Amino acid sequence: MEANAALTLADLGTAETGTIIEITGDASQRQRLSEMGMTPGCAVRVICSAPLGDPFVVELRNFRFAMRRGASRNVIVSRVQHA
């Protein structure tokens, strides 16, 4: 793996939290994810995942939804270290 490859939501483990930096991918996907509240600066936490690790559940803005790993690679995040 490249040393400075961007960290994505797919790289976060269960119970880890990230801050969204930007969404990549095509316009329709960027729009869908941002409409759900995935806007830069928003905190997103990985809650759990289905068998085989995919799809997985995230929590943001006080609600939960499941997304597939593939789509989550378009969500660039920075890891929030636990206090």
Add this chain to the structure above:
Amino acid sequence: MLLSHVYSTPDLPIHPPIAPSTIPLAALIGNPNTGKTSVFNMLTGGRHRVGNYPGTTVEKRIGRIRRASAVIDIVDLPGTYSLAARSPDEMLVADALTGRCDDIDAVRVIVVVVDACNLARNMFLATQLLELGVPVVVALNMTDVARRRGLRINLKQLRVAIGAPVVPISARSGLGRKRLTRAIETALASDAPKPVIEWPDALEVAVTQLAAGVRSNGDDASRLRTEIRRCLIDVGGYAEKRLAAERAGAGANGDLATSLAEHRQTLARSGIHLPEIDARFRYEWIEKHIAPCLTPGDGAVEQTGLADRILTHRVAGSLILAAIMTAVFCAVFSWAAPLMDAIDGLFARVAGAIAASLPDGVLSSFLADGVVAGVGGTLIFLPQILILSAMIAVLEDSGYLARAALLADRLFRPAGLSGHSLVPLLSSFACAVPGILGARTVANPRERLVTILIAPLMSCSARIPVYVIMVAAFVPRQTVLGFLPLQGLVFTSMYVLGAVVAMIVAVILKKTILRGEEGTFFLELPDYRWPSLRGVATRLWDQGRVFVVSAGTIILASSVVIWALSYFPRPAGLEARVTQQQIESGVTDETAIANAVDGAYLRQSVLGRVGEAIEPAVRPLGWDWRLGAATLAAFPAREVFIANLGVIYNLGSDAESETSVLRDALRGARWPDGRLVFSVPVALSVMVFFALCCQCQATLATIKRETNSWRWPIFAFGYMTALAYIASLVVYQVGMRIG
């Protein structure tokens, strides 16, 4: 083609003038999982009309709010997260709210349902609605749940922030019904709210320039601006295509797409990125103005979190899912059986009473075998439909269905489907009719259509009689590998065959005629909740009524047609001639003679003759004309095949798959040259044909009802019949070669 057949754009001018004399229309809109349907039921008292929007698969529900001072119609629009339309449901919402849906009047009031426990996300759609130039009422639902969780909402502050009436309600308990209806009535005479979002100047300049380019007389300036902004923001979205189509011949200067692209580039240079700006500005506004109105509690997210730790656990969650799905399957499969038997028995008695009270002849046969069979053939599905619908309603309303879709998603992905297809496909193993209705829970419209089209491939209970008699009569009672019974193995393999073929067909459909942009899989996991009895009851009533009325008509008509084809012509003297022959060959039993007469009539009926005519076509499958004719006559329903065989082999239509008489008759059936008709390959070829074919008018009628088009039932029948034919051809020919 793709989605054009599912959704067609009505060719209407933008914002037609409101007809003054009609009953004013309010639109109910909101995110999925906000209890919007409960609000609708609360407002209308559960009385409403159900239909489809023209040319779409989207269900339309319109009800009426009656007050002493006013009567208002209200339409329940499909749940949506945003007005940036990309799916057919969303396009419909976008059209309905801007007066472009030819089937409903212009919307005079928008009632937006928001979940008090999830206000931030819900307000995203609400801020979009505030920009449409139509009065808005915010129905703040589930306030009782919010209060129990300790969440406090400052209503006064919220009203000021939104600039529109906010009515706290709890649709479940009926709390706030009067306040909400009063607010809707007041809103009819009110001004539209002021949009709350202040867009950056650069964006507004672009909107002004674009609006000047497409503007025509009679446009409302602020509505047109909202519309242009939507086009600009939704890169490659529906708004742009729609406006371009509408203004194409109307003197729009230049190409809209080109000027939009130019403006987007300019905006990007000044740091305004589309489409992200929409969400960024709205959520920033929400954080600044809505968040301060809330004092968070903590209760329920924790409860839901705890439940989810078990219910979505890799091992425990999967086991619970398997247990629940087994229960659903057993319920549809066996709980419905006694009710179905009762309905069957009732209609058999009615048919018997008609036959007994009327003289033998066309009228008696028409009523007993055509009409009563058709009505009975519709009602027999009600137990399964109602049981499955009730279970889906409970699973969905409780929030569990979303978890089931999450757990099962991976299983369906190779077929290009998602976890949403689990329940409809599983229940199709009992019966495809409730399964196809259950496909309404599949969010993506293309996946829903694929699910509907492959559901009939799952081996339903109506195929069991065919399997049972073929296996019992022709598959030897021996074991494989010393312990596996061969008969059971053959039986099971029919179920596997259907499921495997279904997955392959799904892949092919998704890669060919149902190809298209892959929607983002997005599954909201709502908080767990007790389902409401009233909500479940309303859904059962709606589904049952719609099935009986719209599918029932088709089933009845087709039963009558098949009856006529198997009844006519009735040459005079045939009965006497056959009776004579039977007596001469030493038959004295009256029933046997009557059965022989019935058989003779069927053989020379239109259906029997067609059966004989198609013998060359079914011969490569190892079938004789009798099997061909019995299959043709089984078009109304597969289970009729056994009864047909009974008639054709002169055993009477009461022949049951368990009776050894029919089994012996089949074993003894011979070609004219004396060879036996049946062998193991022939029996397998019959079974495979019935496993894959779509000989079920109820399924076809249900596909017609659910897709709102004849194209898909015809397609399903065509592809399944072709598959069935090819597969049984292969089975028979290979079977004969390897002996």
